[in-house]
Amino acid sequence: MIPPEPLPSRRALRAERERADADAAATPGAEPSARTAAQAVSAGAAAGALADGTRRARVARPRTRLLVIAAAAILLIAAVAAAVALGGRGGSTTADATQQTRVDPVPAVTSLPVPAQSAATVVAAGCDDPAVSTALAQGSDADVIAALGGATAFRDLVATGSAPCVNLADPVREWVVVNKQRPLSPLEWEPDTVVAPADMQRTVDGRLRPAAADALTALVAAAQAEGVGAIGLNSAFRSFDSQTRTYNGYVNSLGRESADLQSARPGFSEHQTGLATDVAACDGGCGAIESFGGTAQGAWVAANAWRFGFIVRYEDGYTAITGYQAEPWHLRYIGPELAQVYHDGGFHTLEDFFGLPPAPDYVD
Numbered sequence: 165m166i167p168p169e170p171l172p173s174r175r176a177l178r179a180e181r182e183r184a185d186a187d188a189a190a191t192p193g194a195e196p197s198a199r200t201a202a203q204a205v206s207a208g209a210a211a212g213a214l215a216d217g218t219r220r221a222r223v224a225r226p227r228t229r230l231l232v233i234a235a236a237a238i239l240l241i242a243a244v245a246a247a248v249a250l251g252g253r254g255g256s257t258t259a260d261a262t263q264q265t266r267v268d269p270v271p272a273v274t275s276l277p278v279p280a281q282s283a284a285t286v287v288a289a290g291c292d293d294p295a296v297s298t299a300l301a302q303g304s305d306a307d308v309i310a311a312l313g314g315a316t317a318f319r320d321l322v323a324t325g326s327a328p329c330v331n332l333a334d335p336v337r338e339w340v341v342v343n344k345q346r347p348l349s350p351l352e353w354e355p356d357t358v359v360a361p362a363d364m365q366r367t368v369d370g371r372l373r374p375a376a377a378d379a380l381t382a383l384v385a386a387a388q389a390e391g392v393g394a395i396g397l398n399s400a401f402r403s404f405d406s407q408t409r410t411y412n413g414y415v416n417s418l419g420r421e422s423a424d425l426q427s428a429r430p431g432f433s434e435h436q437t438g439l440a441t442d443v444a445a446c447d448g449g450c451g452a453i454e455s456f457g458g459t460a461q462g463a464w465v466a467a468n469a470w471r472f473g474f475i476v477r478y479e480d481g482y483t484a485i486t487g488y489q490a491e492p493w494h495l496r497y498i499g500p501e502l503a504q505v506y507h508d509g510g511f512h513t514l515e516d517f518f519g520l521p522p523a524p525d526y527v528d
């Protein structure tokens with residue numbers, strides 16, 4: 165029989181425990197191993213972190229690409245927008261430039277030395293135009309006026325002395341100007357044909373050149389149609405001999421000086437051209453020509469004669485130019501084209517109309 169091993173005492177147990185604790189404190193392996201484990205855990209964590217970072221990096225790369233792409237897209241969009249903006253401005257600039265090119269040439273052209281084109285140059289060319297020569301040789305007065313560019317151009321050219329082919333002294337022409345300084349040539353000149361205007365009352369056997377006669381008939385009819393009343397013919401064409409008698413009658417009754425204000429000397433009268441007529445109001449019989457200005461017909465004629473190719477040749481207030489006292493009854497036919505320009509231009513004398521000097525008195 166083996167005797168049982170006695171149980172260790174409390175003291176022995178305490179000593180044993182203290183010895184074991186001392187050994188444990190003296191052995192470095194325990195904590196290093198623990199540190200290693202901890203390090204291993206840290207390393208694993210780090211590795212995991214690294215791996216996670218790597219994953220993140222791998223994940224981040226596509227995101228970065230997206231960001232880069234997005235940024236590039238934004239930059240591209242911005243660039244495109246800028247380009248569009250610039251392009252728009254460029255377009256505007258182009259448009260401006262286009263506008264400038266449209267506008268610039270004007271000042272550019274006007275800034276260029278432009279040789280002055282004198283009226284004489286234009287006129288000489290007009291008179292040299294074969295159409296003008298042909299019209300002067302074979303055509304009517306209206307044809308000549310048309311060939312020179314119309315009544316306004318005709319008037320302008322003549323008034324500026326730029327139409328030497330237009331002879332204001334030619335009594336055949338409806339634009340002839342006869343005054344105290346512009347006698348007919350020859351003094352006894354008279355028209356080939358004068359006719360009695362149709363459809364009107366008359367106090368004498370007045371006759372006019374056909375165109376003037378027709379125009380007077382139209383004027384009288386219009387006055388009647390427009391409710392003004394009757395207009396009659398008092399006197400029209402007067403030959404040199406007839407004018408001699410008329411003028412001498414005035415001289416005998418008024419004296420030469422007063423006669424010259426009211427009646428032309430033979431060879432100096434528009435009546436001798438067959439283009440002038442004295443008219444009277446003829447309501448219930450024709451009145452005197454001297455009272456015509458105060459009648460409704462006189463007022464109407466002053467305002468409307470131009471419509472028929474006539475002008476009131478001697479207006480009140482222009483004696484210093486025409487040489488005659490006012491004669492509201494004395495109508496001069498110059499043709500509808502020139503009469504309209506005369507009216508539209510506000511002219512009061514044929515002298516001013518054609519740029520001629522005043523003719524208040526005879527030369528001698």
Ligand SMILES: [Zn+2]
Binds near residue numbers: 442494
């Ligand atoms: Zn007269």
